[in-house]
Amino acid sequence: MIESGNVDVLLSGGARVFLPSDIKTDLADQALMKDLGMPTTSFGKSKRNDDRNLILEAKADHGYELAFTKQQLAALDGNKILGLFANSGMADGIAYTACSKDNSCIEPSLRDMTIKALDVLSQDPDGFFLMIEGGQIDWAGHSNDAGTMLHELIKFDQAVQAVYDWVKDREDTLVIVTADHETGSFGLSYSRKNLPEGKFLDGDGMQGREYKPNFNFGPLATLDKLYAQSGTFYNMMSAVDSNWDFNGTTGQEWADVINQYSAIKVTAEQAEQIPQREVNEYQVPGHKYLDASEFPKIVDFKEFYVYGDELHGNLIGRTLAADQNVVWGTGTHTAAPVPVYAFGPMGVIKQFSTMQHHVDLANKMIAALIEP
Template sequence: MLKKSLLVLAISSTLLMGCNDDDTIEVIKEVEVVKEVEVAPAPITQVKNVILMIGDGMGAQQVGLLEEYARRAPNSIYNEMNNQTALTKLGHAGQLGLSLNAPFGANGSLVVDSACSASQLATGVAAGSEMVGLDEQGNIVETILEKAKRAGKATGLVSDTRITHATPAAFASHQPHRSLEPAIAEELISTGMVDVMLSGGARVFLPSDIKTNNESRQLMADLGAPTSVYKKSKRSDDRNLIVEAKEVHGYNLVFDGTQLDNVTGEKILGLFANSGMEDGIAYTACKADNSCSQPSLRDMTLKALDVLSQDEDGFFLMIEGGQIDWAGHVNDAGWMLHELLKFDEAVDAVYEWVKDRNDTLVVVTADHETGSFGFSYTRKDLPAGKVLEGNGMQGLEYKPNFNFGSLHNLDRLYAQTGTFYDMMNQVNGDWDFTNTLGSEWADAVNAHSDFKISDEQGTAITEREANEYHVDGHKYLSATEFPKINDFKEFFVYGDELHANLIGRALSADQNVVWGTGTHTAAPVPVYVYGPQGLTQQFSTMQHHVDIANKMMSALLPE
């Protein structure tokens, strides 16, 4: 928009008149002319704050599920909000682009994992698969969060998974593999790089004997932690990093939503679950009856904004909706919809905070797409013919050749009351599925899904076979037996979790849903950007995640 300014043109206009015989010249009048013109202001290319939001696993297909539900589900929860998601509002007000995300370097590959993708978003250089905060040669690279901290800005990480999980870890730690979560926890605490950390994952902060050491358990209780937070440890030593965070590094500790509401101070460590936080379906249920004990992703986002924005030098904040990816891995469309809704709530919080500011850049994207998800038409349940009143029908019935999917399927997906993991737990809480019955699987699925399956379909979920890709010592492939996947089996890698993928197969025809993999795809992912136009326009293109990182760093940090 052009800004009006005054350009003053001083013009001396001298009127000459011959007054007497000596031709004396008299200055009659001097006139100053003032003209108002339009002058364009210099574009804003630097901001105080950058907020990066990552919908883990949220490709264009997942965004399509969210938007179809919001805009066209007969009973959409967005009906009272003009059927408009926060992502749509952000896109309308800002810019949209796409981003490639595969490992970018000369030794790169076609498909990315979250650690590599987040490392590329954090550092702006190529990374290798499953590395955290390293370049493709294994060198430590300073991240945007660390650069912001060195520049005097406040910093924060928020996730609904674990604070040591691949995505948040990549912004503030440097490890050769994402699985080294105990070491990542030590790094997050000891470096002091992150002022606000809010997530799950207490298990890698707790001493190895937390289940049996009454003194350690009492200490956690005295700190205000519920037993669900300290129920077990994934450490191999006796360090209690939660205590160290408080007593050595000055963090204020919180373990539930009420404590988060009331905490003050510039440094906060919030660990709200032993591993991952509550899933989106559980959150929908507890929100409905006001019984949530954990804070939502929106709650954590608002608290982080409140604390970090007190720093007059500005801040960097990364917010992850991480369980979109988890739902995609097990091909659970109902769960995935609820995770998208939970993430969109957080996007809405950010949009409301930033919409009247010009000092903040917001980038919303994904690390990758998960599951190769999509709606598709089928040869099952063909539609009946019906009469239409249009003058072009020529007396014929309207009768498509295939089932293109009912909009009511969107409401039925939302009606799911438990994740596929909940269904698996109902079949066998110890996850021993070697001698399960089809009827047990059908009962579990039908208890939680509005789409029903038969005992015969349940029997297909029970089937197992020898793992022909057995690898001794491998985290997943060391299993000698896998659930039986009949096609593309090489792309379903997570051992007994694949019974969940088989639930997805059993439900898929009635849902009009297809899945191509149990892992990730190389699809470009959406990029939503809001902020000063001088910054946002450069994101409205096809780019790579290393480009996004460098654009964010240029905007936040002076050269």
């Protein structure tokens, strides 16, 4: 991307694929990166298997200005910028909601990055293409973590709002909001657990009869409880065992941790399913994910739960699900149709209002950019 000469703005986590393989041990390289403003906390394990430092190359050979923090990003005024704000993934939605409340975020938000990208790219008289991803909505779907997903959706919504504020009075910009796929087979659903009490409502509509739904249709207050979740399932797993070695952990330990982070409470008995493990009957020696002889024990649709020990997180999801009025069917992606929202000149957006193959979205966008 950097060498192509076509990418003016690159903002994300993932510094580990830009830094040389020995960044953790090479003090000279570390000093160099520190001089460039990279926080020492970002010198994590590299994902490269060579000694190239793509951050240095971007700056020295291709004219990028660099940012590693929210403050540094705000201060940049060049027309080519590379921002890498975490060694791997950036802060999750719950952590971001927490730090934004007291203005203590070190990383920029998706909204901050969106506004900066629009500022830089809109200087180009030829126009621009910008792709913004709320990437961790997918991660929360994979781990069946509805509370984290809610915070990720809010984070994404704030970025969409920033785009909308920028384009709403223009006639020259096409905005497409969509997803590349659904993850987790998520749904809010009604159940036979916690049936609501009958009650008399204000007004005459019920003619004096009790309002008493047959099933638990999920009170709106459930969303407040999801919003109140103060850590992701990954945080909960690390709190149970920092090395993610869950052998011999008990329902009580899991319940204590869940109840510390979640407004929806579970009993030790309910949580007993979380540490359960079984023989991995789909073991593939040498496979990146399926090499293990043992897997967390998922009772239904287990074939669709593929990510090894991470699945203890999915089992937290299974334990909370009934009280969240939430269902999950898989730990991977589904082919469920996804919404496509289009905003912009009517002549251009009309064509998006149909069922279409995903590839056609790209083709239509390319055509709109070339022949507006």
